[in-house]
Amino acid sequence: MKKKSLFQEIWSQKFFHFWALLGVIFVFVISYASTFGLVIAFKNYNIADGLAGMFAGPWVGFKHFSDFFIDANFVRILRNTLVLSGLKLLFSFPMPVLLAIFLTEMRFDRLRRFSQTVSYLPHFVSWVVVASIVQVFFNSMSSGLINSMLLQIGAIDNAISFLTDPRAFWALAVLSDAWKESGWWAIIFIAAIASIDPGLYEAASIDGASRMQRIWHITLPGISHSIGVVLIISLGNIFTGGMSGSNFDQSFLMGNNMVLDASEIIPTYVYKMGILAGRYSYATAIGMFQAAISLIFIFGANYFSGKLQGQDEGLLL
């Protein structure tokens, strides 16, 4: 039988290739072609020149990058970004795994379903609403629910300044992020747990393994690949807030002038410098710096995840 040429091969699958091509075009336009705009990080872009300004503006090399590195706010916003994301990674990341295990271990099916539904509903609440809820719960004026309650029962003498203390901002951000997103991300791990062979659990039970031992020796190894993939995604998004990518929304909506010292992060600084102050080239350079660091994180996480799984290469690439 005569072998088909490449063209014939493609033509015979033209319907599928058409759809694949649409996807390639979409990715190219959205993810690659638009990145040409990053060129203004190396130029003095003038918005008065419109799109042509990307070509017409004078080259300034790495001036905007070096300006950022000596910016008085550089250390503070880099610290805030890393600490906030690091705390989320430390506390918010394990929550969906624990929740998934907790839910799958529940004996009552109805209660399990109800709990799962309730746990992922906050994912659909916008950060604007969450910020308002946080304000209502934690403000230290007469309308603050938590402070009112603590004062009523005599647990405190003076209201606690949850919303005006920079140290409290990180805690509130991590708590609200975990509350909002744990249920949603738990879905992935519940699906991973569901794919584990039930025979393993039965065999372990016959051998006398306790529930904790089954979780430790079967469930966790069984979902370790999923945990690794989610970890890589989280590290790739570390500057934007890990899994949920909530850093900008949180800092913008829950941050205020009193806690700016803790809430100002790279994405909000990009917004201030770019949109509010009109320093578009400078803001683009800062954004590019953030992207470059994120890329290093994602490659690093991929490599180490692979190593932890006993592979020579990364999990994803």
Add this chain to the structure above:
Amino acid sequence: MKKRGSLFTALLLTAVMILSACSGGQAPAPAGDGGNAGQDAAQAQGSDAGAAENVELSILVNMDWFFMDNWGGRPVDDVITRETGVSLNVTRVADDQQLPVLMASNQLPDLVYTDSMLLELSNDNQCYELGEFFRQYAPNMPLPNEQTGIAKRDDGNFYYLVNFWKTQKEWDDPHFLPSVGSSGLMYREDILAETGMQLPTSMDELEALLIKVKELYPSIVPLALYSEGERYTFFINQYMVDSPSYMIAEDNGDWSYFAGTDAYRDGMRTLNRFAQQGLLIPEMFTLMYEQYIQETQSGNVFMWIDDSSNLEMNNNAFQTMGLDSARAAFMKSAVYQEAPYPYVDPSGGWAGTFVTKNNKNPEATARFLEWMTSDEAGKLVGWGIEGQHYNPDSNGYPILTPDVARMWVEDYDKTVRDTGVGAWFFGTNAWYESVRIYAPEENPPMTEYLMYVKSNQKMEPALATLRPNPNTDESAALASLNNTVKTYYPRIIFARDGNEFERIMDELQSQMATQGLLQYNDWAANRWTHLKQVYGIS
């Protein structure tokens, strides 16, 4: 059958993707019902089609707080359309990003009405140079130097028609009052009466009054400051630094960025002392604008910063809350009487109208703007329709009809939205609205307060042009300085003690030094020297 189903699904998906791609490529959707700016421009072109009447021009109102997002159906709008043959397709921006996006993508509509990015828009690529534009399309249109001078760039060109400009003649008119949006310190009259104290005439007296209020009413916030917008700059200008503008202040004979002056340090030290005594509450600095207003109208605050037009609205809010005895008033005693430099009205207007290069009908646009800057239009947009909203007295000043006068007092914004009066100030002289506000019988508190403000101000038009050009080192320095100072503002106020206060102030000074403070000061001093020569200021 299955294949048909797949085909149908495929076609549906394609349609969705194409539609998504199209919508994603457009500029952000406007908040109003005017539709997309690019579409607006196309509509303007289509609807005009060579006709001299009933031209529709698209306009972007770059003020997300603006009273309305549409045109027509209001008495003033309809008269303008009748007189000019122009109706507007209004798009009010939803956020700060919309105008920059439209500029960068060259999708500006026919007109832009904006209170920000005035210098960024002042360029030949995107907007008409109006001197040349009106010479060509409306050669008889008067363009007073007092108006064009505010908008002129160093090369003598100007690209926007500024509104609320004024001359010394108008300023000297006894009926002429400062802007209705003038900020002031508002206080609860009933609580002041309870303290048995007089209005303060110095910061020390103000402190004593606030302490007394705190003693009598422990649950009430003695003083509520705000760290955004005009409420932020007002307090700094009026009570802290000898500053003609918040960007520049006189400091031992030299010109300096305000936060670098000794006066700023002293003012912040006073506020820190207030905070340590619980006269200022940190939570007030966490509130968004609407929340701040809500809090001040709740009756839980003794003294706060507010617009002059909000006085009666606050009193109505108190009534609604059941606080029958509560009355708001403006503090008219000069706390900062010893200031060597009086608070200055820079006379720069508050918004400009641009004619963009995308404008599809320059002739109709010129005709429209020429009429909008006429005396007839000034009376219409400033006072309303004669006989319906006002009647002129023997000296030509408007006497508001009783119903309309009451509407203005009860709800200023709603009156603008219902009538169209007080909205469309395209190049309008400040005098028209100003003399309408002058209502010593209908609205004595606001009139008296604004007369007080005026008596403490001097007019300095040159200050309106004391601003760095975009994309310059000094504009970058100013942006960084403003951001840093705002970041530090509440931190300094709420420093735990004197030592921490001095440490944070020193930290601020060193941060500003790395952000081009000296460079900005040099630029400001040179620029001011130049402006003084141009404007003949001694």
